[in-house]
Amino acid sequence: MFRIKQNPLLAKKLGFNRIVLLLVLIAMYCFFAIFAKNFVSYNRLLSAMNYAYFLGFLSLGVTFVIATGGIDFSIGPVMFCAAIMSGYLLTHYHWPLWLCLITSILIGAMYGTLNGYLVAYKSVPSFITSMAIMQMSKGVASVFTKAQSVSWPQLAQENGWYRNLIKTKVGNVYIPVGMIILVVVAIICAIILNKTKIGRYLLALGSNKEAVWLSGVNVKKWEMLAYIICGTLAGIAAIFFVAAYTTVQPGYGDQYNNEAIAGCVMGGTSMGGGLASISGTFIGVMIISILQEGVLAIGLNKNYQLVITGIIVIVAVYIDVISRKRKY
Amino acid sequence: MSRQIQNTPVSSNKSIIRRLGGQNLVVFLIVAALFAFFCIVSPNFRRYSTILSILDYSYYITLIAIGVTFPLITGGVDLSIGTGLICYSLIGGYLVVYQGWPVWAGMIVCVLCGALIGLLNGFLVGTMNLPPFLATLCTMMMTRGLGSICSTGLGIPWPTAGTEGGWFRTIFKLNIGDLKLPLGFLWILLLVALMSFILNHTKIGRYIIAIGSNKEATRLSGINTKYVYISAYVISGIFAGLAAIAYSAIFASVYPGTGAGFELEGIGGAIIGGVSMTGGVGSVTGTLIGVFVICILKTGLPFIGLQANWQQIITGIVLIAAVLIDLSRNVKKGK
């Protein structure tokens, strides 16, 4: 898909990859526009974007973790857990909405902290830790709500204003506020990753943890921070999930891990760590969102998308594996 | 010297007992203690029916745990077993219920599907060099989707006991008059014996351990590591297929979209049972005992008033604890 002639500059290659990805995105949109009925409409696009918002936050978060050479399988269920618990506080205990939104983010951050602590300070392999956390977050959510699902208020209802976070009706037109927020957050992430010492240390330790450690950097602290960022963004994703889909049920959410990771890996973030691209992740997420909308539009169900995403990840990781083998 | 030669087999047995006995004994005591705890706290737990239900719910987890022991020993992991077993059961069940296939054929289909996904995993890991957790994560997603697609999104009720084809449920639970016999446990024991033999006494098992110990040295010894990886994952897949049969036999219906999380119970059981995350170490009997820690917790928690949901939290904690213990064990060894 985006395999290219050997280019001396990996950095340039990343840029090239993004152009290819963008072409894939456009090609995919055209494909569905031709083969799916009524695909080309503003409403369709808005619906696809509903999916892109929460997935985008998840994917941006996990980009930081993968940049350090780790992985986080807990983001989907953690997002659900945050949405369920804060939603339950809102609907059953009548906490003010703003507090619930903050709580949601905090819950995400808390899971991220736990995850990061175990990985960085206790040397537990990240995929095992995060799978255990995934399981625990599912359990915590259903214990908290006694296994009930939680429905967040509709726009017309009391406390429904948070839904304007994804789209706001101005006159007769919906403005995709969510997209603006996602782009802003993505830009912030890109700045953090590329312009600040946080990002510098994360990419550095993803590239060679031993070397960074020998350079006198407290690598544990920074590694843990990556997971905290990831968790926090999962908490934000929760808000956008309920704003789009209203109801959250305990015990689910793990399929979104895979899609978030898929978006990230497709975008050129290397599983070996040390290379990450926020814009790549962004385009990757758009591809998956259009794909899922398109798959539904041509009359297939969600399950086909699981299979297709699985294959995409395999291809993307394989390309990563061979390009790393050739290089180093 | 001749004396030493004569003694060799004996001392080999001794060292096996010494090697595995310690850990297995401790885990066994934990199982016994957990069982005793629930018995004391909850009168209902003491019933024969409870023991039966612990066993009923243990079969499929035990089977995937036995299977995943092999990839774990190579130093990898197989995450596709949980959603996999549901997928295989859905496919097999769909053929039986909606396409009129005989039950035995459906069962064979389950195992074959498992072997096929195992083959795919082994290929991705062994030949394409993908990281095992990512490769099997992808097949996890794919099996989840495939299961639903093949069953057209419906829950599949395998034939109930007493109806035509319902005989397969007696494979795991035999009713003689009022007496219910947990026949499945016998099969588990036989499979444990078989897989122990394969792990410890055949070439493939030997090479699986060798790869987990030192992949490079194994390769230098002239062993084709690709095939060893593929075999390990195929074994895991076949056992996921067997687990699919066990699951179908115990539960009235199988629903698409479930199954995520089973793999953690299986992997957790194996690690508690002494399989090392870093590869090279593990035993099938250990896995069997380890799984029962999880199964008893799973069945017992509701009896002491904790909803079944707690069990997910407990699984997570137990898994992390087991890995931490494994890590500290390695640190000690390293010194």
Add this chain to the structure above:
Amino acid sequence: MGDIILTMKGINKSFPGVRALNNVDFELYKGEVHALMGENGAGKSTLMKVLTGIYKKDSGTITYDGKVVEFANPREAQQAGIVIVHQELNMLGHLTVAQNIFIGREFMKGIKIDDDRMNVEAAKLFNRLNINIDPTEKMSNLTVGKQQMCEIAKAISHDAKIIVFDEPTAALTESEVNELFEIIRDLKKKDIGIVYITHRMDEIKLITDRVSVMRDGAYVGTLISKDSTKNDIISMMVGRVIYEEPKTESKVPKDAPVVLKVENLNAGKSVKDVSFELYKGEILGFSGLMGAGRTETAKAIIGADPKESGDIYINGKKVEIKSPEDAVKYGIGYLSEDRKRYGLMLQRNVAENSTIANLENFLNGIFIDTKKENKETEKYVESLAIKTPGIDQLIVNLSGGNQQKVILTKWLVRNCDILIFDEPTRGIDVGAKSDIYKLMNELVKAGKSIIMISSELPEILRMSDRIIVMCEGRKSGELRIEEASQEKIMHLATMGN
């Protein structure tokens, strides 16, 4: 002595940037123990790896048992009867001794591996070799010496005609060495040809028939062991044309203060009771054979490896260094011998690699002051003559010498007062080498102090103001540059054998 069993003629082998073997000849008789000697990196192991099919030769012929052969992999060589006992152990720790010995060629009873027979065969083998090891013991439970014996037994069990021992005694105790020599004498009687790579002079007389010496990837000459002296061999080993003038006297002022003092440092098996002092403006050379404990000493000092005991004083003040973070805080920078593994962030660019140890200095709040970073990096790129298209070039695309300069830059940017250079010129070309020497001299002139660990004697003699020689984890001697010579260092480095 019997007939010739092996002739290697005109063997050439290059690795990217290095000519590892240059037209090497080698010859081995049946029933002969032929020692292969040379400094670290002289090409002994490479030659043997070419022989056993681990490396593919670029040119030259190998005649074995009268036939020209070319082995594609170690397995083919094994089947033909050439086996190698590696310096690094290739053991499978989780398997038993017998299982290790017969890995890949298990005895079968149907589909069952016949472990009993393997145990019996292994016991027989050990019995024949007079080694006392239980074949059913787990490999990881054995001492390193015993593991080595198992490797040797494994090699012998292949029915070999040629056995290559790559420094077999490095990890053995004295009694184990004697056992090994018994085995080797026994093998000799069976007309097996033995290549014996070693650093230990005294073993030459004890066990070998002939000695071939290699230097800088080339064959130097062959001596009859019993007619040659230790000095003959040493002068053959080190007798290269010294194009680098050795230092004749220390440039350190008499009254220079001690900047680093290490007292009775102990860490694991490889650092025993090491004490030394480093003066301001001094280059202190650390010499010794591979595995003498020099790198381990450095790592214990900077807190990368745990130390058991010992005190470290910096500028007279006792300090507690628990991690590299502490070491860098106290101004100690460590440049590792293994660049790729411990030094470079391959996927990142020159600037990022240069500033990683001192990022705090390039911050503007939490933002990185890229301008300042680039300016500083460019300054060093220029002054160190780092050949790179730009500072945003990924470091993986630079040559070894330039990579090394970037790592040096890292510590210069950090402005460390004490620098530990572990094999600073390993695997880099001559031009970059002399650049690095020049730089080191400038650094000490500017008041920095350098510990230089090096296995190249000419390098040690050219750069050091004072030399510490280590042997088997201990400091075996200290030489002022005025009194030092290659021969003296070699004597100290092989002391205690």
